[in-house]
Amino acid sequence: MDNIIRVDNLTFEYPEQEQLFKKLSLSIERGSWTAIIGQNGSGKSTLARLIDGLLEAESGTITVDGKVVNEDNLDFVRESIGMVFQNPEDQFVGATVEDDVAFGLENRQVSRPSMIETVQKRLKDVGMWDYRESVPANLSGGQKQRVAIAGILAVNPKILILDEATSMLDPKGRQDVLKLVAELKEKNNLTVISITHDIDEAALASRVLVLNRGKLLVDDIPSNVFNDEEKLVELGLDAPFTTRLANRLSERNVSMPDKYSNKEELVQWIMQLNSKR
């Protein structure tokens, strides 16, 4: 298996706090979409920052696309990973939308013609080309995140990490951003890691990791993780709507499938029961 990220025996703690990670190991396959879920304080964002070299591990190694994350390889690691943070306000540097997208390219001394071409392409990719001359402050939250993603894609990362990137958006903004990420992943063969406590966002992944106080408690496919309402609630999370509905129907003596169903599957199941009554 081709693992683009490997974490081996990672140990880390913040000053004057309990140890967060104690010999944590995991790997992420190239081209996959992985959701990392867990409560506030579970270590999700810290893990992302360690992988990106924004924080330094106490012991253990992290490898990104074949290179160990350390001071010597920091440029390589940062080129490989694009991070989208929770608050779009915190990541704007340009006076206009197109300046902002060009920023990363200017830093890399890309020639002007190629810069203009890339900015145009990426703003079109995220559906924000019409807003190229707008001031970022005047955009909605979802639009800001789309511009932030354009800026990240402009420098061609292999890995996209969404760190609660949709948690401040209204429902429509959230849907727009997630749909965009799914499209871009296919087009650019990206590896996506989404750190979230939104269970519907996690449902888009092919693999779900549950972190709790720095420990990897669950590593499974979404349908297995989502079917256990009791466990999710115990971990401070919510089960998806369909799981909660299926459990409430079971309580009312309606027979339910014993595995996780998405919305379409559950609708079909109920209609079949209804036709047989």
Add this chain to the structure above:
Amino acid sequence: MDNAVEFKEVSHVYQADSPMAADALSNVSLSIKAGSFTAVIGHTGSGKSTLVQHINALLKPTAGEVKVLGKAITPDTSNKNLKSFRKHIGMVFQFPEKQLFEETVLKDVMFGPKNYGESEQNAELLAKEALNMVNLPAANFNKSPFDLSGGQMRRVAIAGVLAMKPEILIMDEPTAGLDPRGHHEIMNLAKRLNAEGVTIILVTHQMNDVTNYADDVLVMEQGKLIKHDGPRKVFSDPTWVVDHQLNLPDSASFALELASQGFNFNELPMTIDELADSIAGGSMNE
């Protein structure tokens, strides 16, 4: 007193040509009953925040009259009179933890009561009571608020508002960015306060919270109040809801999915239990 809040033909125009102009209110008349749990919903930029900022006099109307707890604010009200006005109206802003500033949790929560003239001793009592209400363990009282987790910081900020014993509590997306447990804690706190008689005004994008907690709904669009009704009535016309770029609660949207395949509902279910009852009834009977 019956109404906690009354708006009479209230308009608010921000300075002309400013980029905020779209957020203004135009000719809004409404009343909010004392003791109600009122949700304010609408698309981003619809005027929800502008509306609630008139209720605690952060903004004065540029036309019309706002009456809160019997006191009137008009465009001519002098700013000097607004402080006493605000005392009984608590406002929890979006991301309220950004406003924490004191050295310790306790001092931060005491700031409000002291600012309104309570003695050190009384302020401490009020602060401790408020921190208990938000379920923050006493072990944290003397910590720096900045050493707490995001969810705990949020609760400290809310305690700072509760320590003033507001009669009206306005919450502007109080659970944005919180994990599900944090979300339930804050919503249950609002429910508890409401049961104790506090009028709750909740600005939210989460329609499940509207049907689970609110008994009255204001729908804003482009600065206008386009609907004011109970949650069941507001969501009973799905076409109207979608036309106004709003979402349905999960239960209603799932029920519509079933209905489109021929399942009969007497009434569109608004909560997961109502939905489960309808399905169990439909498939078990006959």
